[in-house]
Amino acid sequence: MSISKKDVKYVAALARIDLPEEDLEGFTQTLGKIVHYVEQLQKLNLDNVKPTSHAVPVGNVFRSDAVKPSLTNSQSLAIAVEAKDGCFKVPLVIE
């Protein structure tokens, strides 16, 4: 499987990366190499290997349903670029 410029543009758009046209060629090649590297896995016989969703053999880690203090409003808004009325202020969202 090879990566096309169109794929790279699409992935950049999904990731909200404003990719300049002059960088397109370079990224297409780099991404292609990475995908090609991973493709080596397809040569392996994995018939007896179970699909893995997690690399560490740990499971069933739970938290009990007990409330712990949250941040205060000013603590949470400390990371906001802009704030208003106790909320994070962001560019207008139009549905």
Added chain:
Amino acid sequence: MAYQKTEIMSQFEPVIGLEVHLQLNTKTKIFCSCANQYGCAPNTNVCPVCLGLPGSLPVLNRQALLYAIKVGLALNAEINSFIKFDRKNYYYPDLPKGYQISQFDFPVAKDGFLKIKSGNQEKRIGIKRAHLEEDAGKSMHDNTGSCSLVDFNRTGTPLIEIVTEPDLRSPQEAYDYLNILKLTLQYLGVSDCDMEKGSLRCDANISIRPVGQAALGTKTELKNMNSFRAVKAALEYEIRRHEQVILAGGKIVQETMLWDDTQAQTQTMRSKEEAHDYRYFPDPDLVPFTVDYKTIDSVRAELPELPQAKLVRFLSQYELSEYDANILVADSGMADFFEAAVKEYPQAKKVANWLAGPVSMELKNRKIPIHGLKLTPKALVELIAKVEDGVVSNLVGKEVLGLMLDQGKGAEEIIQAKGMAQVSDDSALFAIIDEVIAQNAAVVDQIKSGKPNAAGFLVGQAMKKSGGRANPKKLNELITRKIAGV
């Protein structure tokens, strides 16, 4: 644009599937220890996990999983022995991480069903899956219209998404399914199921196809319905729209439509994000889970009697009318109250009538649930006994009920204090009767000449004089006796 109902309609068959999102009422959020609470000041129930800060790690709330298993079992679904969480990637300001933690290929529950009544028959509506996920925050438009404001309190609220198979064939079936689903969920006690607060939300998929055709038509997705009534109206509208587009030779475009309740029509949701590519992949922050039989069995043991089973039992065990039984079962608190009352006073039909009638009326007027009433099952049956024993009339009994609820006192005390007891004492009644007879000689003559029905008029007059407190049965008996000269 209005799409009128047409006779052509019968040529087409609607195919409907529903997705219900339910907020679970755990004490804390699904992946952090912030309070899961509605209506707090903005951004005060948030922590680094909620805000998606680097280095924070989500950890699953065990109670949320147990609730999801409970919902799965109540929907007759299979509980997956292996489950995991996945990232659903998209950008929106109310989603701080840039992805929602959800479940993709191993949901908590799959392949269930709920039964609805379709005409006189039962119909199984397949439940494809029920999975856990986190809710997003809330974005509001600023009143200046120049920016949006985001409150992350809702972020991480545990949600269970319940997806049906495309088994529904009419807006009415969709409506019936939603009602029985909601009632079932309320019985489980896992959510308050309040659509106004957004704790229960519903989206619908709808397509139509010529009757007899197996292949499905192109579907549209309907969003923004704020009540079950709105779901039904939106589906009805959309079916008509599909028909007229197809009959005019056009094609339905697969897209998301928003229901506008005030205009009573659907509108295309214009959004750049229309072609979603969520790129689901396993969330490396969360370990996988195995659900063993012991856990499932212990949740199953906690399942309450569900509404449909309760209805069948009430009809047979107490010989109630379907009407009364439905009213009782529609509220698990009411059903429990009923059974507790019947233990004290075994006339089930009488108790059911009082609950379905006057008590339901009071609940409606006072806008409170039955457990909010200052009324115990014992107090209600004491009142019913007073009415049955003729101490107060049925009408006065309802008045006593209102006072009991206002004052939190027993029937006996209120009847005594207000002097509401019926006058059944012969000498007191004869004093009234003598007066009435003296004032209505003509009527008395009619009765004597063989028209005993005229006595009713005299009873009415006597009731008036007694201020409604005389026992009408007793009055009738005494008037008849008096005139007959016995």
